[in-house]
Amino acid sequence: MTARKIIIDTDPGQDDAVAILLALASPEEIEVLGLTAVAGNVPLALTQKNARIVCELAGRPETRVFAGCDAPLARKLVTAEHVHGKTGLDGPTLPDPTMQLQDGHAVDFIIDTLRAEPSGTVTLCPLGPLTNIAVALQRAPDIAGRIQEIVLMGGAYFEVGNITPTAEFNIYVDPEAAKIVFACGAPITVMPLDVTHKALVTKPRNDAFRALDTPVGLAVAEMTDFFERFDKEKYGSDGAPLHDPCVTAYLIDPNLFTGRHINVEIETRSELTLGMTVADWWGVTDRAPNATFMGDLDSDGFFTLLTDRIARL
Numbered sequence: 001m002t003a004r005k006i007i008i009d010t011d012p013g014q015d016d017a018v019a020i021l022l023a024l025a026s027p028e029e030i031e032v033l034g035l036t037a038v039a040g041n042v043p044l045a046l047t048q049k050n051a052r053i054v055c056e057l058a059g060r061p062e063t064r065v066f067a068g069c070d071a072p073l074a075r076k077l078v079t080a081e082h083v084h085g086k087t088g089l090d091g092p093t094l095p096d097p098t099m100q101l102q103d104g105h106a107v108d109f110i111i112d113t114l115r116a117e118p119s120g121t122v123t124l125c126p127l128g129p130l131t132n133i134a135v136a137l138q139r140a141p142d143i144a145g146r147i148q149e150i151v152l153m154g155g156a157y158f159e160v161g162n163i164t165p166t167a168e169f170n171i172y173v174d175p176e177a178a179k180i181v182f183a184c185g186a187p188i189t190v191m192p193l194d195v196t197h198k199a200l201v202t203k204p205r206n207d208a209f210r211a212l213d214t215p216v217g218l219a220v221a222e223m224t225d226f227f228e229r230f231d232k233e234k235y236g237s238d239g240a241p242l243h244d245p246c247v248t249a250y251l252i253d254p255n256l257f258t259g260r261h262i263n264v265e266i267e268t269r270s271e272l273t274l275g276m277t278v279a280d281w282w283g284v285t286d287r288a289p290n291a292t293f294m295g296d297l298d299s300d301g302f303f304t305l306l307t308d309r310i311a312r313l
């Protein structure tokens, strides 16, 4: 198979970092055309810097990193330092990046890339709020029909929410952007909390990262050590859920995941359920399916893949 060309739109984030490392470690399946940073877990100044830190950690300083939108379309930015720490990448001590940020705006890079590459050959992988993708679609509606697939982390149905009782963080931060993306007509695959909460880094799984005894393996173990205290306290779970790596793992081995092709709408008006992904899992409406909404994953297979690939870096 030829490697799938992707743009990773990201707000690192420890789990974003692992998703990026997995992609960069998998050149047979994935060609990373560039990373586009967006404000989310932490402000843009940190997410664009963290994206470069992760590229250098992977030994891939030639990767292009662009800065994008610093605030949601219509709302004030909500961040998640309570989960990710002050820098967004708390845990390991990693050096400041020496590689430069690319000139130009992330949104222009997304538009230009989709127009320059053959139609249907570029996949977008949003791992944060959907602001950059929505602005690109608004500014250049012609790109929607050129996108091979949008594989995103966001939303929830059975797990309902994490940042509020009814909304997952990425969708909640910019629900107007999510609404634009889910209505754009491109094929969409969603990794909601229903799946990502099953990608739990238990102690044996984290020990396996540490046992790689490489700078990248140790950094992943230390990021997870930091990240897990939030979920352990909140959910009483055995470890941290690796939300975003579900996206890049899907590109490598889609058979790890199962889901349903259903209609998903985004709530943008309600005070109580703002940012909810209203997923018609049971098919009780006649609204047309617009997304493949994942519901389960083979978590042992996922961690075997992830550990094997991280070992390559």
Ligand SMILES: [Ca+2]
Pocket: 010, 011, 012, 013, 015, 016, 041, 127, 128, 244
């Ligand atoms: Ca993220």
